Amino acid sequence: MAGRGIVIGGGIVGLSIAIGLASSNMEVIVLDGSDADNRASYGNAGLIWVQSKGADHLPYALWSRRSASMWPEFSERLLEQTGIDVEYERRGGLSLCLDETELAARRAMVDQVAAQLGTQNDVEFVDAAFVRDRLPGVSPHVLGASWCPADGHVNPLMLMGALKKRCDALGVTIRRNSRVEAVRMEGSHLTVMGADFRMRGERVVVAAGLATEKLAATAGMTVPLKPVRGQIVVTERMKRVIDYPTPTIRQARCGSVIFGNSHEEDVTATGTTLPVMASHAQRAMAEFPFLASARVLRSWGAIRVMPVDGKPIYARSIDCPGAYAVACHSGITLTAVHANIIGPAIAADCLPRAVATLSPERFDAVAHH
Ligand SMILES: Cc1cc2nc3c(=O)[nH]c(=O)nc-3n(C[C@H](O)[C@H](O)[C@H](O)COP(=O)(O)OP(=O)(O)OC[C@H]3O[C@@H](n4cnc5c(N)ncnc54)[C@H](O)[C@@H]3O)c2cc1C
Incomplete structure (x- = not known):
């Protein structure tokens, strides 16, 4: 064994990294909170979405695409290893434009991404005929879309x-109701403290969703986050017609259409509100008129783990050697790089160069500006 790795938080980010640590021969313990906690991992839209990612920051654009490119093999291996089909699909994604204002904004986004990615650009603007070809149920009012074949x-x-x-198969222990209060050095030992327990490890990874900011601070790391609520609506099962997801609509394999995905800044209450749900429904029907007759089965609101500048944060503690923190909004998209790259890198006590500009130092630069 290469020592003990303690992961704080059993959401998608914590579990992905736990798999990476355990695959690198560490003994891994995940300390998770309680069912009363905010858990973005159980309330998200399930998109593996790259087309708009990092439009203003090349390393983030490339990091998202690297994860998306690992997803086909990652999901196949998960199926072999666990027998669970995670229903991964990658046919490409379309971000639809319904009026001239949206069209202009989308063209600007496509140009910005193209300028960032240069020869690696994978996003283009497509016309209404291209969209109709792929989405037979789409509204005749759609004027065009941005298109990226890497989305899924x-x-x-x-x-x-x-x-x-x-995690079970790799021998990872997941302890529920094990709320961590601080990460500290006790002499030369990296130590995790709870109200009634303390535990030592060679590595500690804080991946506790919105609680990461406070916990990371106890180990001297700056991880500024903000809550952003998203509301999502799910319809009854319908004949499969939406083969290509948009940023706000996807049709699951079972036939349910999942739509919505609002961004409500600084809202910490889960739950739904009628005005937001109504605007989701209006937009969904404007894009796909056949949804007007769909019955809604359920809806929810969940809180995003949003870094203040929207980009993932990968922190390495100076005060507590061996301690790291990871927080990101697109935890589903980034699952493959977290399991395949971040976990093994932390086991080796480093972070990959690919995420160098995604460290918290960028916030110091802003503060000193
Ligand atoms: C509405 C919505 C839509 C989204 N859509 C997408 C999408 O389409 N694609 C995409 O890639 N991402 C999407 N996301 C984002 C994605 O869901 C998150 O990035 C991801 O779930 C974050 O996972 P996490 O493990 O960091 O946090 P969480 O899932 O919040 O998990 C944090 C865990 O830490 C535990 N914890 C908290 N405090 C402590 C403590 N003190 N000690 C121990 N454990 C603790 C909690 O119990 C919890 O289990 C969406 C999010 C929302 C809300």
């Missing part, structure tokens, strides 16, 4: 189940 989607609940099963 997954069933996030099946994914959580598969990651837990993989």
Whole structure:
């Protein structure tokens, strides 16, 4: 064994990294909170979405694409290893434009991404005929879309189940109701403290969702986050017609259409509100008129783990050697790089160069500006 790795937080980020640590021969313990906690991993839209990612920051654009490119093999291996099909699909994604204002904004986004990615660009603007060809049920009012063949989607609940099963097979211990209060050095020992327990490890990874900011601070790391609520609506099962997801609509393999995905800044209450749900429904029907007759089965609100600048944060503690923190908004998209790259890198006590500009130092630069 290469020593003990303690992961704080059993959401998608914590479990992905736990798999990476355990695959690198560490003894891994995940300390998770309680069912009363905010858990974005159980309330998200399930998109593996890259087209708009890092439009203003090349390393983030490349990091998202690297994860998306690992997803086909990652999901196949999860199926072999766990027997769980996470319903991963990658046919490409379309971000639809319904009026001239949206069209202009989308063209600007496509140009910005193209300028960032240069020869590696994978996003283009496509016309209404291209969209109609792929989305037969789409509104005749759609004027065009941005298109990226790397976009896809997954069933996030099946994914959580598969990651837990993989953790079990790798010997990872997941301890529920084990709220951590601080990460400190006790002499030369990296120590995790709870109200009634303390534990030592060679590595500690804080991946506790929105609680990461406070916990990371106890080990001297700056991880500024903000809560952003998203509301999501799910319809009854319908004949499969939406083969290509948009940023706000996807059709699951079972036929349910999942739509919505609001961004409500600084809202910490889960739950739904009628005005937001109504605007989701209006947009969904404007894009796909056949949804007007769909019955809604359920809806929910969940809180995003949003870094203040929207980009993932990968922190390495100076005060507590061996301690790290990871927080990101797109935890589903980034699952593959977290399991395949971040976990093994932390086991080797480093972070990969690919995420160098995603460290918290960027916030110091802003503060000193
Ligand atoms: C509405 C919505 C839509 C989204 N859509 C997408 C999408 O389409 N694609 C995508 O890639 N991402 C999406 N996301 C983002 C994605 O869900 C998150 O990035 C991801 O779930 C974050 O996972 P996490 O493990 O960091 O946090 P969480 O899932 O919040 O898990 C944190 C865990 O830490 C535990 N914890 C908290 N405090 C402590 C403590 N003190 N001690 C021990 N454990 C603790 C909690 O119990 C919890 O289990 C969406 C999010 C939302 C809300």
